[in-house]
Amino acid sequence: MELIDGNQIAATLIAELKADIATIAGRKPCLALVRVGEDPASVSYVRKKEKTAEEIGVTSRIILPPIDISQEELFKLIDSLNADAGVDGILVQSPLPKHIDEVAVFRRVAPEKDVDGFNTINLGKVAQEDDTGFVACTPAGIMELLARSGVDLKGKHVVVLGRSLIVGKPIALLALQKRAGANGTVTICHSGTANLPALTRQADVLVAAIGRPEFVTADMVKPGAVVIDVGINRVPDATKKTGYRLTGDVHFPSVAPLTSKITPVPGGVGPMTVAMLMKNTVKAYRLRR
């Protein structure tokens, strides 16, 4: 069994992007980060994105509307960023307050600046295998992890556990694409799937994105499979100062020894998302030039 080290792969990607950006003369790529309110997790995520941007030479512009901003005002703010020639990428940090329609906000971001890949057009482009779009950071990060770990999906059976719009569906569409590294046969399972273990046991590559702590157990995994654990769940743990520990959707202790490669949680898929956000921002910059 080999650990797929997301921290290390993300660091390599970040270093490559930094070297790439260093070659850019004149205006550098610019990412607008919009954070509504003071949700502690959001504060931490946005700070991480800001720091990574600074590290690699992406200009970031932090916009902090108050928690009671109206949807119309937020639309106006996004429209102004869409129209701003100095902004290449726009990220609106989720979650938004409940009085705001999050999906409508994500759709308001211009497709060519939608570095989060949540706009309908960019999802459609994943299905159409159109490289001018942006792939959402988590599924894009999984494909990058696989590629940089020497896992070619060609001729492989990829089983995706979870059908979310942010992970399950786009990773299924990416794995299916007719391109080097992809060309997989893809099964998408979910909470309503009958006889789930019989299906997951067929996976050469199993992507767990169901959002249930330690849901995937040893009996659900074929020996030698590659397992990508997308889950980030908090489970109570009295031995920890915080009172909880982080765990994935895979029961790591029993599953890991069976696999040929597996991502840990934390330190697997997680670190890739910020790196992919930066990669998308640089792509947006180049496409707009």
Next chain:
Amino acid sequence: MELIDGNQIAATLIAELKADIATIAGRKPCLALVRVGEDPASVSYVRKKEKTAEEIGVTSRIILPPIDISQEELFKLIDSLNADAGVDGILVQSPLPKHIDEVAVFRRVAPEKDVDGFNTINLGKVAQEDDTGFVACTPAGIMELLARSGVDLKGKHVVVLGRSLIVGKPIALLALQKRAGANGTVTICHSGTANLPALTRQADVLVAAIGRPEFVTADMVKPGAVVIDVGINRVPDATKKTGYRLTGDVHFPSVAPLTSKITPVPGGVGPMTVAMLMKNTVKAYRLRR
């Protein structure tokens, strides 16, 4: 074994649409049919669409640009139809001449008039389960056939053979949706799939859309499965006046006896596409009002 009679189901749907349109006071739904050149199959398809429109009370507007129309001129024509308040749906008949970028033309059609469902936004909306979009007529027709034949995909394993943008991917996304009749577990196979028969034999519902005549044989089908044959292939046949016969992607004589339900070719999925085009046109009309 029960035949799924596409002609009869399409006729029922057409009758329902006719009754629905009869209740509309004032301007009726209007479908613009654009046919470039005189390709005999296209002439026949467009005539069929025109006749069905007339039958149910949809106004059709036939536009016949010459075969040597430039892409720019065709764009201008589509732009004028997009802007025309009296036009609800626009269909550009495929195939287009080789000097024209077909994908670019399909994308030029305004999403709210894209009754063929080929626009990137409408494909994205299928993935997003957003009902304000339009589903391409063939996959939409398959879902309608299943629903009207009493086949509920919930808890079923749906295996789709073929990953095309027009059939394979959208039918997979539709079968997966969280809605009544859907909620299937979905596998997408294709020409690069290893050990294909072992996968197709798991199908409770098998959708064959691989474009190879009689590709699916008895050893690839589980007894009792529902089989939907999307293929329309011409194979040489000296006993026919035309010199060919039409066949699906399924070897009907050996497979049909195994199944619980199966669509014939012709007379299965085919007749549904024009009916779904009319359904989409009425939907476009209502959404625009």
